[in-house]
Amino acid sequence: ETGVTQSPTHLIKTRGQQVTLRCSSQSGHNTVSWYQQALGQGPQFIFQYYREEENGRGNFPPRFSGLQFPNYSSELNVNALELDDSALYLCASGHGQGVREQYFGPGTRLTVT
């Protein structure tokens, strides 16, 4: 196990609702990245936070937003949920801005109905 934890494990939401997913980084890591993994696909990069600031973003709309806290834990917020947001959301932590390795948490399975 990596030491990266995520909560909740599973979540069911209704279209149009908002959701917050949480991630606790591995000790000593100051970078956190979020990925979306749709069924049968590889993970897609959402964004990365380094020392509480977003420093990289993938091709996701603004309704996907995040926070990183002083203890380097993180939240992913998704507003106005759509059916296509149903996926496994993975958090990964690493050290440094140009991170060379990322360690993934177990993920949160989000189902939007």
Next chain:
Amino acid sequence: AQSVAQPEDQVNVAEGNPLTVKCTYSVSGNPYLFWYVQYPNRGLQFLLKYITGDNLVKGSYGFEAEFNKSQTSFHLKKPSALVSDSALYFCAVRDDGSARQLTFGSGTQLTVLP
């Protein structure tokens, strides 16, 4: 832009035989290359990485990968497959410049037959 291709959706191999899972990549600068494994309903587990140095990289659980710059490939290998190696394998790349994200391939399902 950076991209990864895993040309095989499924690889089947008999237990005890060598296995290879293929990966090719495209980046604008020098590549950082990674292999991850995913078991059902689990996150990704890091297997190995290539940053610089020897082209043959050794990783966890007896896996290794060979970096080939001219063919832009980073194939995952293991000399003797185990049934417990059956899982979904992902190759990922990022460049050594300003890109922050890992770009993943679509994954290869490895099945080791007893």
